[in-house]
Amino acid sequence: MSAFPPLRHLLLRPRLPLSLQPFAPLLRPSTAVPIRRRRLRLLSSSSSSTATQDSADEVAEPPPLATGKETSVVDVNPPRGTRDFPPEDMRLRNWLFQNFREVSRLLSFEEVDFPVLESEALFIRKAGEEITQQCWRYERMTRGRRREHYQWNMDIIGVSKVRAEAELIHAIVLLFERLGVTSLDVGIRVSSRKVLQAVLQMYSIPEHLFMEVCVIVDKLGKLSREEVEKELMQAGVLLEAVKGIVEVLSLKSLSKLEEVLGSDSEAVADLKRLFSLAEHYGYSEWITFDASVVRGLAYYTGIVFEAFDRAGKLRAICGGGRYDRLLSTFGSDDIPACGFGFGDAVIVEFLKEKGLVPDIARQVEDIVFPLDVELEGPASKVVSSLRRKGRSVDLIEDKRLKWVFKHAERINASRLVLVGNSEWQRGMVRVKNLSTREEYEIKIDELC
């Protein structure tokens, strides 16, 4: 017998080619398979023998399947920037996703899914040629920023009014509330791309510079003010305009913004409407106007927003905005749209910081244990009957009773069902209730 309890793993994923299910993750310690890992030194294979299953002695020296490699070192860690989800992390992820789904249900959203991969041409169309040089987000990994991550996206398509943004922010607030996060922990900064657009018009900056300017000023906070100003000038914005842009972006009050842009400003009207709606929804305390919010993506056209950690420890928790022109970029008609992306990595970091990660235990209800190897048939019957009644049942064999008791307690099982010879002959099994410590015999048919 192996030294660890048998593992039972379930996996639901988009799969690579059928013959390529990587078992490498099983070599990682996260799966609790206690074997050596990291950079495994595999043996040189000068002989041409391949693996067969009968030579138990050869086990310690695994015959490599690949040929032509003299000595090879295989790194079994997940590729940089990606993650394994061992059971305890997976439980947390499923809990988080259930919350994403539940909030989406409250807002009557319908779930959709698309391929992991898309044609390169579409990426180029959306983001420009340079994107093809990237692969699966090849950039510096930081806390909560990974090469592969999950994202909760909500998009409303076909609504041009600020109502859509108000709905999306409502969803975000409802999620935070469900997770136990308050508006003292998190805020949502809101602005509009129209602010910057108005400033560009004030300084007669050509329209074609708009997107570039957006991308540059989004770097405020990451780069110094001086560096951002320098980039703006390199893009062809004159010094006076640069100063004007940076000044407006530092505004934190809507009335000040109205002073600068005038009372007929679309940006101001949109933002005022959003703040008014927020009051009616009841989430005013979550949102603040902050002209410095621009978001890094070129395609936003109106209101933009991002949720941030008020303690300032983490990067944006989520972000989104209106993108009324993106679909037409692909040759369709113009369709008003807005949406947000909410990654799974930063929020988990955040919840850990705040001690808000729930303790989600494994849920095994019954452990069935035949006291004798001859009773594997009866044990099968018991297991099958309990499962048909909806119970979550594990079957343990070839262990000592003491080990089974300890294991049952460790995984928080509620009952131990012992299948013994003398009881079985009377059509009975012995049950131990692990919370009440009660022990009793029961007829198999009555066990449920």
Added chain:
Amino acid sequence: MSAFPPLRHLLLRPRLPLSLQPFAPLLRPSTAVPIRRRRLRLLSSSSSSTATQDSADEVAEPPPLATGKETSVVDVNPPRGTRDFPPEDMRLRNWLFQNFREVSRLLSFEEVDFPVLESEALFIRKAGEEITQQCWRYERMTRGRRREHYQWNMDIIGVSKVRAEAELIHAIVLLFERLGVTSLDVGIRVSSRKVLQAVLQMYSIPEHLFMEVCVIVDKLGKLSREEVEKELMQAGVLLEAVKGIVEVLSLKSLSKLEEVLGSDSEAVADLKRLFSLAEHYGYSEWITFDASVVRGLAYYTGIVFEAFDRAGKLRAICGGGRYDRLLSTFGSDDIPACGFGFGDAVIVEFLKEKGLVPDIARQVEDIVFPLDVELEGPASKVVSSLRRKGRSVDLIEDKRLKWVFKHAERINASRLVLVGNSEWQRGMVRVKNLSTREEYEIKIDELC
């Protein structure tokens, strides 16, 4: 206003680089955005103007973001072999996955997940060099066989006894039963790699040919018997042995197998135990011995099995087996293991064939509709209050009441909540119960 009801989409996926969320799927008809699609001819861009949000007249001629392309044609269909999941398909997928998860729970499995990508070195180690020439399953697509698919995997690690296989097959049977599939529709063919191994020993065929022979004989049924025999001979198996192999593989009875392999055969002992356990579990009618089952993957070492459509219309629904040597291939100790993969594509095809796909309706409970544009604030209050009470609520604005009624019926909503001026002044809203046709006024606080 657009011609279609506003769409609300939710997406939960591993994401490509943050800036690369492909919106291309929104251009596909599956998402119900009524725009032209397929090979969209995008406009030539000799000018350097880029998109801004103020020029509503330009909408019909979308300014491309990419530069340097004179005229480009972008195919917005999903990459070949991949799928979009519009809401109705996604509901079906979620239903299927819930069943996968529920059965896994009954068997006390724990869910895990791993990156979509793994290091190339691991693939080579597992499947040989030629695998690196493939990309995201580049092979011929057939019905239910796609380049990207989801798969339900269950693996038991650390159990060397046939019990593990019996448990896995129990899971498969429980799933079929939940889906309404009977043993008249589906069977599970079972054999063991040890059968073939014993035959090879009978003919003194060198062990290093074992895996190759397995992969070749798995082609029986796809290739003709003559072609398979030819491939075996090309691999170095003598004619007499080839005839012997093919003969044994045609066996459909365990007693005949015992006659050929002898009573001390490990293969026969394993299979007998499995069939005995199956009887105790109560799923004997689902499984049959069939020596021709070999499975195409090189790494199986013991019992192998696959579920098949008894009507013979579809390829294997799922398959698996024991792979006690795979982990040691990577340099770890030998660890007994077995598992199966159950794709989401073939089973859905199968359920459609049998009329077993459930009709899963969208679940919107309330539609809130302000009768006057001035009432957008009060409508927000109502929406917010209902959602906090756990109701699934959509908010419709800027439509005619008649349209809203029809829409509510079409999506099967249970109530329509009308926010009107005179009622609101009395702190009331008007509710129409869409199933009973009952209509009444109610205080906002009492609405739940």
